[in-house]
Amino acid sequence: MSAQVSDSFGAVTSLPLVELRGICKRYGDLLANNDIDLRINRGEIHALLGENGAGKSTLVKILYGAVEPSAGDILWEGKPIAMGSPVQARALGIGMVFQHFSLFDNLTVAENITVALGKDWTLQSVRTEIGKISADYGLSLEPDRKVWTLSAGERQRIEIVRCLLQNPKILILDEPTSVLTPQEADKLFETLEQLAAKGCAILYISHRLEEVRRICSSATILRAGKVIATLDPRRNSARDIAAMMVGIEVGNISPREHAPKESMLKLNKLALKSETIHEIALQDIDLEVHCGEIVGIAGVAGNGQSELFAALSGERLSRRGMVSIEERDCSLDGITTRRTLGAAFVPEERLGHAAAPHYTLSENTLISHRLDSNVVSKGMVSKEAARKLAGEIIRRFDVRVPNPDPEARMLSGGNLQKFVIGREIISKPRLLIVDQPTWGVDAGAAHMIRQALINLAAYGSAILVISQDLDELFEISDRIAVIHDGKLSTANATESWSREAIGLEMMGIGQEGKHS
Numbered sequence: 176m177s178a179q180v181s182d183s184f185g186a187v188t189s190l191p192l193v194e195l196r197g198i199c200k201r202y203g204d205l206l207a208n209n210d211i212d213l214r215i216n217r218g219e220i221h222a223l224l225g226e227n228g229a230g231k232s233t234l235v236k237i238l239y240g241a242v243e244p245s246a247g248d249i250l251w252e253g254k255p256i257a258m259g260s261p262v263q264a265r266a267l268g269i270g271m272v273f274q275h276f277s278l279f280d281n282l283t284v285a286e287n288i289t290v291a292l293g294k295d296w297t298l299q300s301v302r303t304e305i306g307k308i309s310a311d312y313g314l315s316l317e318p319d320r321k322v323w324t325l326s327a328g329e330r331q332r333i334e335i336v337r338c339l340l341q342n343p344k345i346l347i348l349d350e351p352t353s354v355l356t357p358q359e360a361d362k363l364f365e366t367l368e369q370l371a372a373k374g375c376a377i378l379y380i381s382h383r384l385e386e387v388r389r390i391c392s393s394a395t396i397l398r399a400g401k402v403i404a405t406l407d408p409r410r411n412s413a414r415d416i417a418a419m420m421v422g423i424e425v426g427n428i429s430p431r432e433h434a435p436k437e438s439m440l441k442l443n444k445l446a447l448k449s450e451t452i453h454e455i456a457l458q459d460i461d462l463e464v465h466c467g468e469i470v471g472i473a474g475v476a477g478n479g480q481s482e483l484f485a486a487l488s489g490e491r492l493s494r495r496g497m498v499s500i501e502e503r504d505c506s507l508d509g510i511t512t513r514r515t516l517g518a519a520f521v522p523e524e525r526l527g528h529a530a531a532p533h534y535t536l537s538e539n540t541l542i543s544h545r546l547d548s549n550v551v552s553k554g555m556v557s558k559e560a561a562r563k564l565a566g567e568i569i570r571r572f573d574v575r576v577p578n579p580d581p582e583a584r585m586l587s588g589g590n591l592q593k594f595v596i597g598r599e600i601i602s603k604p605r606l607l608i609v610d611q612p613t614w615g616v617d618a619g620a621a622h623m624i625r626q627a628l629i630n631l632a633a634y635g636s637a638i639l640v641i642s643q644d645l646d647e648l649f650e651i652s653d654r655i656a657v658i659h660d661g662k663l664s665t666a667n668a669t670e671s672w673s674r675e676a677i678g679l680e681m682m683g684i685g686q687e688g689k690h691s
């Protein structure tokens with residue numbers, strides 16, 4: 176649905192809402208965006224697709240005024256504009272819902288939105304408008320609830336409502352369903368369809384091709400900074416789209432023979448008190464992970480996953496007898512001792528937790544390889560060995576880097592994830608605990624990471640995967656348990672779960688008595 180306007184000759188033409196022409200963005204030698212053309216019409220849900228590092232975030236930041244292009248033009252309703260800042264972008268009608276929400280936990284929903292909107296709004300006017308928008312779009316939100324009590328889906332709704340209060344003509348969403356349950360995602364799709372029907376354009380970044388095929392009527396595929404194709408995703412299979420994104424066909428995960436072996440990780444009534452009001456207390460968690468097995472933990476973010484990860488890695492200590500690795504009680508041991516027992520850990524937050532942003536990749540190998548005598552010997556770090564190790568990880572895990580040993584912050588999110596996973600897997604740990612292995616990772620890289628986990632299990636390692644991506648858990652896990660409000664369900668064989676049953680458990684309204 177394009178605007179019908181008269182050109183200077185009086186003829187009626189269809190103008191896209193926004194058009195990018197010949198956009199280029201150069202970072203040193205790297206062309207992150209290379210001569211990109213993109214047109215988005217009113218009322219269109221347009222997907223922006225591409226593997227990690229393809230240039231999606233860069234392009235969207237240019238449109239949102241957060242990054243200045245090296246060349247190219249932006250036409251807004253047919254007129255060239257210089258997009259100077261996000262403030263200007265918002266004033267024009269460009270709204271953006273980021274992957275990571277920037278909300279104040281201790282403020283209420285209405286207070287958060289008022290702070291974000293600035294001086295033209297009062298708390299009372301925001302409260303009234305929230306009511307109207309909630310009613311119009313079925314986006315139920317209680318204005319006086321404190322943010323820390325809300326689920327990820329409700330937090331996302333705050334960001335969407337904040338954008339809607341500014342009457343956007345286009346809404347940009349970056350990986351919006353990665354934090355949602357299947358039921359919450361369905362609700363979001365309904366809202367987006369309603370918005371589009373009212374003429375709002377949606378620019379939708381996602382690595383989940385099935386949902387793109389479900390809600391988007393057009394898609395632009397980027398590869399290595401260039402537009403590879405613009406197509407109707409409903410007329411192409413997810414497999415074909417993935418192949419266009421990566422330039423090769425994405426294979427199926429190879430199955431593996433699995434016969435359960437000895438116990439590697441055992442949790443016995445694991446409990447952890449919450450140290451702040453924002454933490455979730457873990458309650459009586461029983462779980463066993465065997466050698467050669469992948470156990471998946473499903474759950475909506477904020478239900479105890481981070482606390483569970485901390486208790487397993489040794490960043491938080493529990494009480495005697497609660498956590499054992501290979502029959503050895505390590506409840507009171509820190510992360511280094513657990514690593515000497517053959518364990519490895521990949522936390523959810525890659526920048527800042529898994530990797531130090533301002534350190535190079537070779538320096539970042541030390542986070543988990545400081546016990547490797549090739550890299551650190553008699554207290555001395557061999558820079559040469561660390562560089563060689565980083566190079567090996569980059570090569571084997573196909574990490575796309577702007578120079579041979581860049582700082583971690585210079586990598587795109589997905590490429591840093593490949594590096595972090597590779598850094599842990601390369602030494603073949605006997606136990607791997609990984610939190611959100613493929614969040615924000617493209618189809619090709621996600622396939623590679625999942626295959627690497629499967630290969631590690633086939634080699635005989637025990638793997639615990641915490642993930643919000645149900646497709647991922649169904650694809651790789653032998654058993655799945657669901658975490659909700661700090662309690663873990665029994666870990667049942669994957670084939671015995673339906674998606675609906677897991678979705679209900681994730682919301683805490685599953686079969687009674689299932690939680691231990």
Ligand SMILES: Nc1ncnc2c1ncn2[C@@H]1O[C@H](COP(=O)(O)OP(=O)(O)OP(=O)(O)O)[C@@H](O)[C@H]1O
Pocket residue numbers: 202205207225226227228229230231232233234575576577585586587588589590615617
């Ligand atoms: N500030 C920067 N300095 C140097 N290089 C950068 C910078 N920001 C991005 N890049 C590079 O630009 C390229 C495109 O990155 P971008 O973040 O746009 O990719 P993406 O498609 O959004 O990837 P992902 O799906 O992993 O988020 C990458 O190679 C990245 O390393």
